[in-house]
Amino acid sequence: MPDLALKKVTWREWLGLAAGLLALVALFLPWTTLTASRPEIEDVLTTLPADDVTRDAWHSGFLAWAPLFLLFLPGVAVVLFGRVDTVRRAGLPHLWLMAAVGALLLMVLGWTTLDWQFDADQRGIFSAAGIEIGTGLGRFLGLVAAVVSAVVAFLDVRRTRTRRR
Incomplete structure (x- = not known):
């Protein structure tokens, strides 16, 4: 049975949970946005439904929402079982580190394949109209959460190694 005394939770474990919660919040923030450099196209974009112009992680594909769960679940686990x-x-700090690094790699892959969530015809229309596919606040916050979680998990693994010696 886990010891649930919150006074015994280390600062690293709290930061892991905070990074996981930040990742959870980032799921619902704008993840992918469409912008235009020409004013007449920008006016057309403002008349479209908000879901067509701005997408959250749920509507931006697997490489948007999956890494965030890879941050949230270990964040909860290290606070409960740390x-x-x-x-x-048995390797909880190492599992946390691998999950954070995996989430970070998936986020970078999602960032580099940002325009793949639209098919070739849509991308062609966007290019002809001067519409750019951009990143939203959620993607940046998710990346910050992944970096914080990876750094803190690394420090936790180092702390575990020095305690064993």
């Missing part, structure tokens, strides 16, 4: 010695020795 003080259970057998779980820590």
